[in-house]
Amino acid sequence: MTAHQSNLTSSRISGGVATDRRHDSAHKHVTGEAVYIDDMPEPAGTLHACLGLSTAAHATIRSMDLSAVRSAPGVIDVLTGEDVPGENDISPTGKHDEPVLAVGKVQFFGQPIFAVIAKTREQARRACRLAKVEYDELPAVFDIAGLDPLSDRLVTPGLTLKRGEAAAAIAGAPRSLKGRMAIGGQDHFYLEGHIALAVPGEDHDVTVYSSTQHPSEVQHMVAHALGVPSHAVTVEIRRMGGGFGGKETQSNQFAAIAAIAAKRLGRAVKIRPDRDDDMTATGKRHDFVVDYEVGFDDEGNILGVDFVYAARCGFSSDLSGPVTDRALFHCDNAYFWPAVKAVSAPLYTNTVSNTAFRGFGGPQGMVGAERVIEEVAFAVGKDPLEIRKLNxxxxxxxxxxxxxxxxxxxxxxxxxxxxxxxxxxxxxxxxxxxxxxxxxxxxxxxxxxxxxxxxxxxxxxxxTHYNQAGALVHAYTDGSVHLNHGGTEMGQGLYIKVAQVVAEEFQIDIEQVKITATTTGKVPNTSATAASSGSDLNGMAAQNAARQIRDRLTAFAAEKYEVPVEQVVFLPNRVRVGNQEIPFADLVKQAYMARIQLSAAGFYKTPKIHWDRDKxxxxxxxxxxxxxxxxxxxxxxxxxxxxxxxxxxxxxxxxxxxxxxxxxxxxxxxxxxxxxxxxxxxxxxxxxxxxxxxxxxxxxxxxxxxxxxxxxxxxxxxxxxxxxxxxxxxxxxxxxxxxxxxxxxxxxxxxxxxxxxxxxxxxxxxxxxxxxxxxxxxxxxxxx
CATH class of the missing domain: 3.30.365.10 (Aldehyde oxidase/xanthine dehydrogenase, molybdopterin binding domain)
Structure with missing residues (x-):
C-alpha cells in the first residue's frame, strides 16, 4: 500500500483533541534546543542595559551624580526619567503612578532610577555601581500588620461584597469567634528571568522581543514611553521560561527601557537583569492579613461571616485592585455563607509594587475561608472535613x-x-x-x-473586556496550516492545545499545523495569557478561524462536485465529497485554483459574564x-x-x-x-x-x-x-x-x-x- 493510500484509509488523525500529546517543545527543553530571547543571535552592534536601583525605601533624591557612570569603560549612554521621550509611566491601570525611571522621589528600596547602556552586560553592571546618589529620607511603612485597613492609605479603592446581614447573623448565632491570619507573599522564581531585546527600525518603528504574558500591553506601554502610535511597535514572544503572572505587567519596564535606548542610539539593545536585581525590583504575590469573625451553631453550621482582607500592595496600584477583588470572590471557596460581608484593603507600602501571581488573589481568599472552617471545627470538636462537607x-x-x-x-x-x-x-x-x-x-x-x-x-x-481573543489561520496549498493567536506559551502547553483544536477542525495530523510565535503584528489587541483563560479564549478563537476556512472548503466542494453540503464530510486527512474521497491537500489546492480565500481571522468573546463593581x-x-x-x-x-x-x-x-x-x-x-x-x-x-x-x-x-x-x-x-x-x-x-x-x-x-x-x-x-x-x-x- 502506498503512503498516499494509507493516508486515505487512516481512521484517526495524529494529535487531535483529547489525545495525550507531549508539549510541542518538550524535547527542545531537555536538549537545550528551545530558543529563548537570550538564545537569539544578537544583531551586530547590540548594546546591553542595566538598571540602577535606589538604595532608599522612601526619599526625595537630593542629588544624583552619574559622571563616573558615564565615563566608565564601555558605557555608551545613561538614561534617566528625563530622557523618556513620551510618557514616563508604565502603570497598567492608567493611574499614572508607576514611572519607567523614578524622578525626584523613590518609593521602595530597589526602584529603578537610571539605566546604563554599554557595549557588554558586564560593563553595564559594573558602571551602575559607580553612581553617587544622595537622599533625604521620608517616613516609610513596610509591614501591614500594624495598619488600619479601613483608614490607612490605599493604592486603589477597595471592594465590599455583601449578602444578607452578617453582623446580625453573627450576633444572633449560638456561638461566635474572631481571629486574624497572616498569609505570606511569593516570588515567581521563573527559570528565565525578565528580558527584552529591542531592535530599531526605520521611521518610528521598533521591534521588541519581550518575555511577557501580555504582548499587547507591552506594545502600548512602549508606544506611550516612546511617544509614538502603537502601530510603530511590534512585540513578539515565542516562549517564556515561566511566567506565573509575573510577566503580565512587570515586563513593561524592561521592554520600555530597551526600546527607548534602541531608538535613541539606533542600535539593538538587550536588558537582562541578574536574579538579585530581578527579585528586588519586580513585584510578587501579595501577602495578606485577614481579620475574620464567624457565627455558628453547635453542629458547626456557619451562619454568618465577616472578613477584612488587607494586602501589602507596594507603592503603586499595578494590578492590586483586581487581585484584592478576586480574593473576596474566593472568600467562600466551596462554602455557602448564609450571611456574609467581605471588605478588601489594598494598602500602600514602601515596598515593590506587588502584582499578578497564579490564582490572582484567589488563593489568599480561599486560605482565609479554610481558616474559618478550621476554627469552627476545633470549637465544636469535630473533624475539619466534617465541617467542610456540612457547609x-x-x-x-x-x-x-x-x-x-x-x-x-x-x-x-x-x-x-x-x-x-x-x-x-x-x-x-x-x-x-x-x-x-x-x-x-x-x-x-x-x-x-x-x-x-x-x-x-x-x-x-x-x-470583563479582557474576556476576548483573536486568532489567525492560513491553509496553504500543500495542505499545511499556519496558526497564530494572542496566547503566550510559558511552559503550560497552550500552543499544543490550540494546535490540537485546529487539527481537529480540519481533521488533519497535528504535524501539519505550524505553531508560530505570538506577535502583535498578526493578532492585535489581545488579552494577557492569564486568569486560566488561555485555552478557553484562544482555543475558541482559533476554532472560529478554522471553521470559517472549513466552511468555505465545504461550500466549494459542494458546488464543484454538485452534491449537497451535507455530503461533504471531513475525515482524517481527507474529505468525503459525495461518494468519493479527496486528500485534504488536494481539496485545498483545488480551492486555491478557484480563488477561494484560505485565510481567516477568528474571534471569541466569553458569553454571559457581567460585573458591577460598585454594586x-x-x-x-x-x-x-x-x-x-x-x-x-x-x-x-x-x-x-x-x-x-x-x-x-x-x-x-x-x-x-x-x-x-x-x-x-x-x-x-x-x-x-x-x-x-x-x-x-x-x-x-x-x-x-x-x-x-x-x-x-x-x-x-x-x-x-x-x-x-x-x-x-x-x-x-x-x-x-x-x-x-x-x-x-x-x-x-x-x-x-x-x-x-x-x-x-x-x-x-x-x-x-x-x-x-x-x-x-x-x-x-x-x-x-x-x-x-x-x-x-x-x-x-x-x-x-
Whole structure:
C-alpha cells in the first residue's frame, strides 16, 4: 500500500483533541534546543542595559551624580526619567503612578532610577555601581500588620461584597469567634528571568522581543514611553521560561527601557537583569492579613461571616485592585455563607509594587475561608472535613437557597460533593485518620497529620473586556496550516492545545499545523495569557478561524462536485465529497485554483459574564473548576521540620483537550502552591531591603520536597457545564490551591500534641520555625 493510500484509509488523525500529546517543545527543553530571547543571535552592534536601583525605601533624591557612570569603560549612554521621550509611566491601570525611571522621589528600596547602556552586560553592571546618589529620607511603612485597613492609605479603592446581614447573623448565632491570619507573599522564581531585546527600525518603528504574558500591553506601554502610535511597535514572544503572572505587567519596564535606548542610539539593545536585581525590583504575590469573625451553631453550621482582607500592595496600584477583588470572590471557596460581608484593603507600602501571581488573589481568599472552617471545627470538636462537607454549597444550586455566592452569582455547576466523596473513598481518609491517631498516641516526638481540602475556582477575567481573543489561520496549498493567536506559551502547553483544536477542525495530523510565535503584528489587541483563560479564549478563537476556512472548503466542494453540503464530510486527512474521497491537500489546492480565500481571522468573546463593581453584584465567572487534595505529613516536634508523606489529588478539567498536559499542570500547580504555604518566605528588613533575593535565601520546593507518595487523577466523568472549547475546563490556576491540604495537614499534626483541643492558628508560610512555635503555643494553651 502506498503512503498516499494509507493516508486515505487512516481512521484517526495524529494529535487531535483529547489525545495525550507531549508539549510541542518538550524535547527542545531537555536538549537545550528551545530558543529563548537570550538564545537569539544578537544583531551586530547590540548594546546591553542595566538598571540602577535606589538604595532608599522612601526619599526625595537630593542629588544624583552619574559622571563616573558615564565615563566608565564601555558605557555608551545613561538614561534617566528625563530622557523618556513620551510618557514616563508604565502603570497598567492608567493611574499614572508607576514611572519607567523614578524622578525626584523613590518609593521602595530597589526602584529603578537610571539605566546604563554599554557595549557588554558586564560593563553595564559594573558602571551602575559607580553612581553617587544622595537622599533625604521620608517616613516609610513596610509591614501591614500594624495598619488600619479601613483608614490607612490605599493604592486603589477597595471592594465590599455583601449578602444578607452578617453582623446580625453573627450576633444572633449560638456561638461566635474572631481571629486574624497572616498569609505570606511569593516570588515567581521563573527559570528565565525578565528580558527584552529591542531592535530599531526605520521611521518610528521598533521591534521588541519581550518575555511577557501580555504582548499587547507591552506594545502600548512602549508606544506611550516612546511617544509614538502603537502601530510603530511590534512585540513578539515565542516562549517564556515561566511566567506565573509575573510577566503580565512587570515586563513593561524592561521592554520600555530597551526600546527607548534602541531608538535613541539606533542600535539593538538587550536588558537582562541578574536574579538579585530581578527579585528586588519586580513585584510578587501579595501577602495578606485577614481579620475574620464567624457565627455558628453547635453542629458547626456557619451562619454568618465577616472578613477584612488587607494586602501589602507596594507603592503603586499595578494590578492590586483586581487581585484584592478576586480574593473576596474566593472568600467562600466551596462554602455557602448564609450571611456574609467581605471588605478588601489594598494598602500602600514602601515596598515593590506587588502584582499578578497564579490564582490572582484567589488563593489568599480561599486560605482565609479554610481558616474559618478550621476554627469552627476545633470549637465544636469535630473533624475539619466534617465541617467542610456540612457547609458546602448545595448540589441543587440556587433552587435550594444555598447556592448563591457573596457576589450574587448562582453556582450552577457544583460538583464539589462528588469530587470530595470520591477522593475521600479512594485515599481511605477515614482509615488513615484512625491509623494516624494510633501512631501519634505512641510517638512522643514525631507526629502525623492529615487534611482533605476542596477547591472551587471561578474562571474568567473579572475585568470583563479582557474576556476576548483573536486568532489567525492560513491553509496553504500543500495542505499545511499556519496558526497564530494572542496566547503566550510559558511552559503550560497552550500552543499544543490550540494546535490540537485546529487539527481537529480540519481533521488533519497535528504535524501539519505550524505553531508560530505570538506577535502583535498578526493578532492585535489581545488579552494577557492569564486568569486560566488561555485555552478557553484562544482555543475558541482559533476554532472560529478554522471553521470559517472549513466552511468555505465545504461550500466549494459542494458546488464543484454538485452534491449537497451535507455530503461533504471531513475525515482524517481527507474529505468525503459525495461518494468519493479527496486528500485534504488536494481539496485545498483545488480551492486555491478557484480563488477561494484560505485565510481567516477568528474571534471569541466569553458569553454571559457581567460585573458591577460598585454594586458588588454580577456574573463575573463563566464557570467554576473544582478539585480536592488529601495530604498526610509528619513533623518533628523538637525541630519543626516536616515531611509530606503522601498526597492524593482528584481534579476536574472537563473533557480534557490533552490529559498529559493537564496532569502536568495539576502536579506542578500543587507543588508551587505547597511551596507558597510552607517554605517560600519573603523577608524585608527595617530599611525596606528585600533580604530573600536569591536562591541562597529563598527556598522554593525541590524534587526532594515532593510527597513521597503522589497520586494524581483527573475526573473522567467531568464535562464543562457551559459550551467551552470541546467542553474542556481551565487548569492553569485552580490546582494551585490544592496545596492548602499540606498547610492544614501540618496544622492537624501540630494540634495532635494537645489531642486536638486547641486550634493551632498556623500562619503561612508554615516554615519549620513557625511549626515549632505553633507546637509550643498549642502546648502552652492546652496546659494552662
Amino acid at each position: 458546602f454549597y448545595d448540589a441543587a444550586g440556587e433552587s435550594s437557597g444555598r447556592g448563591v455566592t457573596p457576589y450574587h452569582q448562582p453556582v450552577e455547576d457544583n460538583v464539589v460533593h462528588r469530587i470530595v466523596a470520591e477522593l475521600e473513598q479512594s485515599c481511605d481518609y477515614a482509615g488513615r485518620r484512625r491509623e494516624i491517631a494510633a501512631f501519634n498516641a505512641n510517638s512522643p516526638i514525631v507526629k502525623r497529620g492529615i487534611a482533605l481540602t476542596p477547591v472551587k475556582f471561578g474562571i474568567s477575567f473579572t475585568a 458588588g453584584r454580577g456574573h463575573p465567572f463563566y464557570y467554576f473548576a473544582y478539585g480536592a487534595a488529601c495530604s498526610e505529613v509528619s513533623i518533628d516536634t523538637l525541630t519543626g521540620e516536616y515531611v509530606v508523606e503522601r498526597t492524593d489529588i482528584l481534579h476536574e478539567t472537563g473533557r480534557s483537550l490533552n490529559r498529559a498536559i493537564d496532569l502536568g499542570q495539576v502536579e506542578g500547580a500543587f507543588i508551587q502552591g505547597m511551596g507558597w504555604l510552607t517554605t517560600e518566605e519573603l523577608v524585608w528588613d527595617d530599611k525596606g531591603r528585600l533580604r530573600t533575593h536569591a536562591p541562597s535565601t529563598y527556598k522554593i520546593p525541590l524534587a526532594s520536597d515532593r510527597p513521597k507518595i503522589f497520586n494524581v487523577a483527573l475526573a473522567d466523568w467531568s464535562e464543562a457545564f457551559e459550551p467551552t472549547v470541546h467542553r474542556s475546563k481551565a487548569v492553569g490556576e485552580p490546582p494551585f490551591m490544592l496545596g492548602m491540604a499540606v498547610l492544614h495537614a501540618l496544622s492537624d499534626a501540630v494540634a495532635s500534641v494537645a489531642e486536638h483541643r486547641v486550634c493551632p492558628r498556623l500562619d503561612a508560610p508554615a516554615t519549620p520555625e513557625r511549626v515549632l512555635m505553633a507546637v509550643e503555643r498549642v502546648r502552652k494553651v492546652a496546659s494552662g
